[in-house]
Every structure is written in C-alpha cells, then in structure tokens.
Amino acid sequence: MKTMIAALLALFALFPGQAMAQDAAVSAPISQFMDGFNKGDVAAARATHHADAVIVDEVSPYIWRGPGAFDAWVADLMKDSAAQGITDQSVELGTPTRTLVTGDSAYVIVPSTYRFKQKGTAMSEVAQMTFALRKTAAGWKIAAWTWTGPNATPVK
Numbered sequence: 001m002k003t004m005i006a007a008l009l010a011l012f013a014l015f016p017g018q019a020m021a022q023d024a025a026v027s028a029p030i031s032q033f034m035d036g037f038n039k040g041d042v043a044a045a046r047a048t049h050h051a052d053a054v055i056v057d058e059v060s061p062y063i064w065r066g067p068g069a070f071d072a073w074v075a076d077l078m079k080d081s082a083a084q085g086i087t088d089q090s091v092e093l094g095t096p097t098r099t100l101v102t103g104d105s106a107y108v109i110v111p112s113t114y115r116f117k118q119k120g121t122a123m124s125e126v127a128q129m130t131f132a133l134r135k136t137a138a139g140w141k142i143a144a145w146t147w148t149g150p151n152a153t154p155v156k
Contacts, residue, residue, distance in 0.1 A: 125152035
C-alpha cells in the first residue's frame with residue numbers, strides 16, 4: 001500500500017499542470033456561454049467559443065464543427081424547437097465534477113439541467129455537459145462541448 005501511494009504521489013509530481021479542482025478562469029467561458037444562452041443573447045454565447053468549435057448535441061444533425069459551427073447549431077436548435085413546440089429554454093449548471101488543466105488545454109465535466117416547455121408542458125432533462133477548452137490570446141475559449149443525458153421528462 002505504501003508503494004502504491006508513493007507511486008501516485010510521484011505521478012502527480014510529474015504532471016503538476018493537471019488539476020482536479022474547479023478553475024475559475026477555465027469555468028468562466030462555460031458560465032458565460034450558459035448565461036448568454038439563457039438570456040437569448042446569441043452574440044454573448046458565441047463569443048465564448050473557439051472559431052472552429054465542435055458541438056455534439058441531441059438535435060439533428062447531432063454534430064457541428066469548424067467555422068460557423070456555433071451559428072449552425074443555433075439555427076438547427078431553433079428549427080427543432082419550433083417543430084416540437086419547445087419554448088422557455090434554459091440550462092442550469094452545477095458545480096464541475098471534474099476539471100483537468102494542462103498548459104493551454106482544459107477538460108471540464110459539469111452536471112446540467114435543461115428546462116423548457118413543450119407545447120405548454122414544463123419539462124426537465126438532467127444531464128451533463130463535457131467541455132474541452134483552449135487558452136487563446138483572448139483567454140479561455142470553448143473548443144468543443146457535448147450534451148449527454150436521457151430523454152426529458154415532464155416536471156411533476
């Protein structure tokens with residue numbers, strides 16, 4: 001057991017750039033993205049993303065990448081929402097459950113709850129978002145994110 005603990009401590013010493021704690025600078029663009037989304041401020045939400053972002057979400061076509069990915073995702077989300085009678089969308093973020101930072105790269109997992117109305121019925125989807133971020137001259141930017149969760153259910 002002592003050998004295993006010593007090996008783990010040596011491993012952590014080799015990779016000091018990785019942190020398991022929440023990093024405010026890394027989390028800031030994630031919070032700003034959701035704030036913009038919740039306010040309907042597309043420009044503010046877009047500003048948090050790297051120019052060639054990758055987005056994986058539960059709306060068809062399910063993946064968007066490269067320049068224009070964010071705007072294409074917004075357009076597809078709006079089209080899907082209109083078709084399904086979805087209104088009043090918002091996402092509440094929890095405290096990150098995992099944050100890894102190595103140099104100019106970061107990986108963050110955040111529990112998330114998506115709330116909306118579907119044809120007037122209040123719905124909720126508890127899920128998680130996983131983000132990959134890159135540090136740029138302008139600060140941390142979201143390079144990729146995924147939404148992972150089960151189907152939404154009516155709020156009781």
